[in-house]
């Protein structure tokens with residue numbers, strides 16, 4: 126009698142699960158093809174065992190060994206963390222929540238409202254500052270965002286704070302003028318203090334466009350970490366697997382809601398298990 | 405970044421020039437390419453499967469000739485199918501027989517609802533209407549101020565009796581806005597609501613309560629064109645939780661292929677009414693199914 130084999134239906138289930146999680150058709154096909162070869166060579170025939178192997182392959186892809194710490198320790202000058210991304214992903218909210226985390230670590234934190242464009246963006250940031258008990262430096266509506274960022278860092282240096290968090294306006298990576306502006310914000314900050322961390326905020330509901338966003342933001346401001354927001358929804362955020370793999374930029378934090386405490390360190394195992402969980 | 409479907413199909417058919425007839429294997433190969441192209445455009449997998457099966461059926465029943473550029477023939481079939489799903493029933497706002505016409509906006513966090521409120525107001529004003537914006541997002545920090553600024557820019561009045569940031573009842577605000585509109589003769593009321601997740605039962609109930617309080621002529625589901633596979637779950641959740649009459653796609657000024665448009669149109673059967681393509685108040689247009697089809701196919 127021939128031994129049991131993993132049937133086509135099981136393979137299709139694997140594939141469907143991964144594609145539905147926004148992993149992407151290319152990476153999914155590659156992963157599943159590799160597994161097919163591996164199973165044939167190793168004689169894996171039990172679907173449960175196959176699933177376990179799939180999980181471990183995915184985990185290896187997500188790479189639990191990457192450095193995911195937030196670099197927010199002051200040196201001669203305050204640590205400066207910039208938060209960037211396309212429109213509406215959760216940047217301002219993340220700044221608020223991250224400030225809360227840093228305050229809990231006994232750090233003195235200052236916010237810089239370098240979104241001078243969107244209606245009430247600075248008010249929104251200031252409200253977050255109030256919630257978590259940290260001050261906000263803001264400029265006039267329509268002011269040059271680089272000069273507001275410069276001012277915030279200057280105030281932070283003078284006040285000897287530990288961390289300055291700079292919120293920036295949402296911008297699509299396709300808008301070269303706005304991307305140039307972002308590059309300038311960073312360069313102007315660096316005249317006074319090195320930027321310790323540039324966090325790109327990606328919305329977990331984003332599909333394949335997330336990779337393009339990450340590529341271009343990295344080119345312009347050298348992204349050092351990803352924040353994956355809105356993971357409390359039904360989306361899985363699978364696009365970050367490609368982002369990490371192609372760009373080598375780790376996901377550092379995840380957003381799990383709209384409340385002050387809804388920010389958590391990225392956990393590769395939790396992420397992979399959620400990815401494989403069929404809705 | 406990706407080759408166009410046209411190019412890929414051309415490559416698929418390169419070897420059969422002169423053979424005269426397209427075989428079943430050619431059609432299978434073609435179907436795989438179409439599947440891949442649609443998935444790369446973020447069309448939902450279940451919708452892709454159904455769509456590809458339908459195209460395959462049509463390709464079989466159509467006389468495809470190798471000599472007559474089969475790639476082009478198949479792209480045309482695909483394109484026609486896309487347009488027919490995307491444009492089944494295009495329309496814009498249905499105005500109430502007795503004003504005010506009430507439009508309620510609903511969607512995920514950050515989709516572009518508040519911005520859209522301003523765009524709609526300006527657009528309606530341009531057509532001689534006098535719209536009233538209603539600040540019924542009392543949750544997101546400074547959503548009320550944001551709408552006030554948006555209203556100011558559009559030159560329309562904003563009904564904002566509550567400060568928001570957790571203070572005030574959005575259902576009351578929504579209800580009172582209708583009386584305000586009747587009293588002051590605004591003929592269109594646009595209700596901005598807080599962003600909410602499809603799986604948040606409590607907030608979905610709140611949306612349904614706001615709906616019941618204003619009895620909207622149009623509930624518009626506002627969705628970001630960058631959304632991936634989850635578009636279908638979310639659209640279904642809003643369809644069930646609050647119900648909607650039309651869809652607005654936002655952030656089309658980016659380079660996302662926007663496959664969600666196809667998924668949502670197919671799964672909910674609701675028309676996509678408007679396209680938002682920028683942060684300015686004039687970056688707004690009625691939806692064009694043919695343009696969207698080309699965009700999804702990367703053409």
Ligand SMILES: Nc1nc2c(ncn2[C@@H]2O[C@H](COP(=O)(O)OP(=O)(O)OP(=O)(O)O)[C@@H](O)[C@H]2O)c(=O)[nH]1
Nearest residue numbers: 212213214215216217218295355380381382513514
């Ligand atoms: N459910 C959920 N909602 C979130 C999360 N993060 C942010 N939001 C919500 O998403 C919406 C947009 O968040 P913002 O912080 O304003 O996003 P932004 O990137 O600053 O937006 P722009 O500055 O306009 O580009 C708000 O309604 C937030 O409350 C999250 O992790 N989960």
Ligand SMILES: Nc1nc2c(ncn2[C@@H]2O[C@H](COP(=O)(O)OP(=O)(O)OP(=O)(O)O)[C@@H](O)[C@H]2O)c(=O)[nH]1
Nearest residue numbers: 212213513514515516517518519599655680681682
């Ligand atoms: N590029 C671009 N940005 C847009 C478009 N529509 C909205 N935005 C931006 O997207 C971000 C979120 O828009 P909002 O109108 O605040 O979204 P919302 O759905 O009201 O968000 P919540 O109330 O937090 O749920 C802002 O930065 C807007 O300027 C669009 O069509 N193109």
Ligand SMILES: [K+]
Nearest residue numbers: 356358359360
């Ligand atoms: K999730």
Ligand SMILES: [Mg+2]
Nearest residue numbers: 216217240246
């Ligand atoms: Mg913001």
Ligand SMILES: [Mg+2]
Nearest residue numbers: 517518541547
């Ligand atoms: Mg809003």
